[in-house]
Each structure stands twice: as C-alpha cells, then as structure tokens.
Amino acid sequence: MEENKTSELRILFAEDNEVNRFYLRSLFEQHFKGMLILEAKNGREAVEIYEAYRPNLVLLDLNMPIMGGNEAAVTIKQLAETNGDKPRIIALTGNSLNVDDGAHNQEAIDDYIIKPFTAEALLTLLSPVIVDGKNIEESTDNLEITIEGDILHDKRHFNYEELERSLANDRQLINEVLTYVLNSLDTFLPRFRNLITEGNQEQIQKLAHELRGTALNARLPLLSEYALLLENQASFDEDFLLEHLKRIDEEIKDVKPLLAAMLD
Structure with a gap:
C-alpha cells in the first residue's frame, strides 16, 4: 500500500x-x-x-x-x-x-x-x-467485520456500525479508540461526585461536556443524551444531579461490556 x-x-x-x-x-x-x-x-x-x-x-x-x-x-x-x-x-x-x-x-x-x-x-x-x-x-484497507449474535441489537446504547464507518473500518484504530474510551469512562463518576459535593455547577457542566464528547466519538447515543442533560443544567440542583448521575452510572455499566466485546 x-x-x-x-x-x-x-x-x-x-x-x-x-x-x-x-x-x-x-x-x-x-x-x-x-x-x-x-x-x-x-x-x-x-x-x-x-x-x-x-x-x-x-x-x-x-x-x-x-x-x-x-x-x-x-x-x-x-x-x-x-x-x-x-x-x-x-x-x-x-x-x-x-x-x-x-x-x-x-x-x-x-x-x-x-x-x-x-x-x-x-x-x-x-x-x-x-x-x-x-x-x-x-x-485504508477495506475490512469486512461481521458482528455475530445480538449483542448490538439496540443501537441506542452502542452503535458499532456507525463507529466502524467513522473510522473507515480501520481495525487497529477501532481497537485503540475502544480501549481508550473504556479506560476513560471509569474516571467520570468520581469526578462528578466530587464536584457535586463541592457544589461547583460550572465545572459539572464542563465535565458533562467532556463526557458528551467522549460518548459521541464512541457512538454511545444514550450516554451522550444523559450527559447533555447535565451540561444544560444551569443552576445547581443536587437532587437533579444525583438522579441523572445514577442514570449515567447505570449506562456506563451497560455499555462497557459492549465496548469490550468488540475488542480483538
């Protein structure tokens, strides 16, 4: 080549x-x-x-x-x-x-x-x-990747086919991005909790923006939507934040096995 x-x-x-x-x-x-x-x-x-x-x-x-x-x-x-x-x-x-x-x-x-x-x-x-x-x-080598089983039947959580297209079916790059995203997802919840304890709404919005960008790149639509709700919340409301943080926590737990399953 x-x-x-x-x-x-x-x-x-x-x-x-x-x-x-x-x-x-x-x-x-x-x-x-x-x-x-x-x-x-x-x-x-x-x-x-x-x-x-x-x-x-x-x-x-x-x-x-x-x-x-x-x-x-x-x-x-x-x-x-x-x-x-x-x-x-x-x-x-x-x-x-x-x-x-x-x-x-x-x-x-x-x-x-x-x-x-x-x-x-x-x-x-x-x-x-x-x-x-x-x-x-x-x-770029045009790789044909077959997805077996029904692990990705719900694209609201993880749209692997769209991720493939976004990275031009480059298997090595897909693996690198998935690995990086998997490692980064674990860092968000502790940071959100610390900011909620501090009552720092401005930094919460910035962190939500960061999470949304990560979710969009990894083609995680539902996680992106949850992050956007926090990003758009202008005033500090602890009950609202904790409720939506719980949703984010649950969604991260749901998508991590999906991401890991697609690694070579």
Whole structure:
C-alpha cells in the first residue's frame, strides 16, 4: 500500500476533550506518515504553538476553556497575515446550532465540521491542504467485520456500525479508540461526585461536556443524551444531579461490556 506523502504538512489541532485529541492524533498518525502533528488543550495554547511552528492546517474546537476557538482563529489569522502565511482554519463543533446561527467567525474560519464526524469526512475536508494526499478510502484497507449474535441489537446504547464507518473500518484504530474510551469512562463518576459535593455547577457542566464528547466519538447515543442533560443544567440542583448521575452510572455499566466485546 502506497503511503500518503505529507512531509510538508504541519497540522495543529486544539481540543479540550482528551478522547477527542486521542481520536484525531490516532487518525493522523495512522493514515498520514511524515506529518508534523501539534496539539493544544485550549485556544491560548493553540496560538502559542502556531507562533512557534506556523502550521498550514489548524483545527479548532469552538468550545474550549481559557480561549475559545473563535478568538484563537482571529488571533491566528492575524499572525498569519503578518507572516504572509495562509493557513486553512477548520472549526470543530459538537453543536449544529453554532453553524446555523453563524456562531463561528466566518472571517477567520475557512470551514467547519460537526462532531461526531467520520474519518473520511474529515480528511476530505482537509484534502485541499494535504500535499499529494490520497482519499482515506484509497489509503485504508477495506475490512469486512461481521458482528455475530445480538449483542448490538439496540443501537441506542452502542452503535458499532456507525463507529466502524467513522473510522473507515480501520481495525487497529477501532481497537485503540475502544480501549481508550473504556479506560476513560471509569474516571467520570468520581469526578462528578466530587464536584457535586463541592457544589461547583460550572465545572459539572464542563465535565458533562467532556463526557458528551467522549460518548459521541464512541457512538454511545444514550450516554451522550444523559450527559447533555447535565451540561444544560444551569443552576445547581443536587437532587437533579444525583438522579441523572445514577442514570449515567447505570449506562456506563451497560455499555462497557459492549465496548469490550468488540475488542480483538
């Protein structure tokens, strides 16, 4: 299989969700060799990294702490104009309303993609910048994976077929993502409980946003819905939070065996 020639490509992505960063990093490392991959946890880090490396492709999550994607995009665009560079800036958003109501900065951002997205959709969007790149369908073995039994009959819990499509049927990448998600799911409940004890509603919402991003990437629809309920809860209501945290706990216990069953 011929490798994609991307030695001239420098790509920076900024994403506050650890699972999302892992997903993007694994995707680029798996399918594009020789690419300089740079990553940031917030917009301020993205600006600092851009100044140091001047990447020609920048992906920015719109909803990040310290500095959001819109502000980072404007700053990076200004720096680029000063240097005579023309980076392509892509917005990553988990909310279609951000697109519909023009919440992304149309002057600084060249394009956008709504999370969760497939590997093929993302790489197609990036193709104008990828030097001598090939479509992911041409650079990925087309694996046929048969699911036996009825373990995945209810796609409300885990939509494995959609996960396959999102990762272009790449068995190695699927295993890596599933393993990473399984390990991360165990960390959410203790963190939620600590924040509820502290009465810190703002951080509860941020953690719920992180959980929703993880669930969306892993194609766990019901868990994503439960996380969204917590994310949208603006005021601190301990009874409400504990009730929904119980649902999240039960759903995590339900989906973990499903995820584990699909590992090679």
